[in-house]
Amino acid sequence: MSVVELTDGLLPGADRDLVRPLQRQLTEQFEAVYLNTNVAALAGKRRSIEVTFRGDVEKKVQRFDRVLTAVGRRPKSDRLGLENTRVEVTDAGFIVADNRGRTAEPSILAIGDVAGEPMLAHKASHQGKAAVEALAGGATVFEPRAIPAVVFTDPEIAWAGLTETEAKQQDRQVEVARFPWAASGRAHAVGRTEGMTKWLIDPTSERLLGCGIVGAGAGELIAEAVLAIEMGAEIRDLCDTIHPHPTMSETLGFAAEVHLGTATDLYRPKRNKPS
Template sequence: MAQRFDVLVIGGGPGGYVAAIRAAQLGLTVACCESNPYADPKGEPRLGGTCLNVGCIPSKALLHTSHLFAEAAHGFAAQGISVGAPAIDVPTMIGRKNAIVDQLTSGIRGLFKKNKVTLLKGHGAFAGGGEGAWQVRVGEETVAAGQVIVATGSRARHLPGVPVDHKLVCDNAGALDIDAVPKRLAIVGAGVIGLEMGSVWRRLGAEVTILEALPDFLAVADADVAKEAAKLFRKQGLDIRLGVTIGEVKTSKKGVSVAYADKTGAAQHLEADRLIVSIGRVPNTDGLAAEVVGLKLDERGRVEVDAHCRTNLPGVWAVGDVVRGPMLAHKAMEEAVMVAERIAGQAGHCNLDTIPWVLYTSPEIAWVGRTEQQLKADGVTYKAGRIPFAANGRALGMGETAGFVKMLADARTDRILGVHVIGANASELIAEAVVAMEFGAASEDLARICHAHPTLSEVMHEAALACDGRPLHF
């Protein structure tokens, strides 16, 4: 007889493993299937998905190492510290990154055992439905579940006709395992992955050129933040070229040659030792056998869901990169908790309007809510408060004075509509804004809260005060 569970989760990434754990905490019998080994030495399925294995976690490890290297090379001297010219041992850096990944993937397995989640090894695909349960093929067996959560994630989009060999041409996964600092690195795509990986290898000594198809830099961000970021990144040595059209890409023993047209239409070419392709991601719905049960997909291959992540099929849900909304691990986790709680009869929710975005560049960039250009386009009357980190005592002491905090509030109600940060620890500072917006706070609410001194959080406080034209330290 086939194994039967209250809930079966297809995919063990951030959305999948969190959904499985939360559902088990709520007293349901739960299984989670995963097939991707992510280069596991034993070929075993690895939990954590793209984020933990070849995305968020390993990239932050490399960013931290490269940040320390850059500080030793360029930042220490200004503070009276002399260490000589630093050298980077790339295999040690990669080994440290891999050890962190191993620790966390094994940690999720431990959480599964703790919460009595059954791990099924194999690719999950719908096989049919009947007798009040969905049939899902996992490897060589078929299991049944009353509720199914699709959390199959996404994969890197590749350039047509350009094979990714993870030697000369890499996607996000290969970019994390480059075995030596390339003299010349080309990157196609100036999004999160392109900028973060470009930052890593630029700090370590590579000449980095980023080719971006869009005419505007970081168009998804607030225009003031994007303008400041472009200025700072170019000052750091990133060669960012906008409005390009990629042509033929050739590889040889000497490296990679990229032909492209610049924003004027003129033919150009770029020679590099390595190429990273970071042009977005596509949902993993291939092999899900959605057609077997009539699971509805949209024109981009994503599973169609409502505001609570229900699909068109009763008892089938979908979360994370495989559905609409930003492809962010924390968004997947929020949806996962919501779905598990709704399956258990609770009122879980996920507010896509308060999902924060973060780029772990230097300086970091983070935002939540609406941009100033969106408010203008929608005819919303608003007020803005903007305070530079250069006016903050802690930032001066840290030598991290680049950037600013910008707060946007409704001109009539004072309710916070968006907060945009470019500067040190932006990834941590944005959490205060998320809490405020989730509970419908006004800029005056943050202005009235005591912030510890001296801290970077005082820049957020001053931005709230500035919304009312009364900053105290700027």
């Protein structure tokens, strides 16, 4: 099996340090991982498919038994007759709706993928609940601080809130605290030490802004981070939260301790800020 990616790294929406353990594993498992490459042409042969590559590939023409093309998704809003209503649709096909799902047409609400990024089922579910409660006269609005994203690979990758990539794009100052799973007793016990847990922290208020996890079961662990960010927790709150031992959930607390320089499972003394 070979993977072809147009950009210079797998999963371009995720932070590079989260993708690295997965990319190392896939490089060992797959025949090839081609980056900065795209498929220029496909040709059906008698018992195979001939693929012509353009980019950083030495052998430009290769043959495969099967080809799966995955280039993204787009909303299917063009055949709903919305042009006969007051509903506004963006150039990308998303329906414009407010934080209660209401569109410019009073009788039409929009939730889920058709209402914009991120296109995730759990986001759609919460939008739907907010819309229904609004219809019933409630004051609920959909304004989450963090929406978790999970890539169900092995190892899994999960993140919530602000990412390092976004912080750099926004030129936003953050502090990052990382805890490698190689220092986790449970990770050693189950033989999954390739993972890592990290927090993004506001340097002034020490409020938790984002979390990223890579490793087995990362999708299960991210829920605690979502709650912490949603509740406006500070890094000290994570340190003061007792996590069961030995579990992978401890890595969330350990990463917080790394930030404060109090970690006992990993020697990372806190550096004094320049005056």
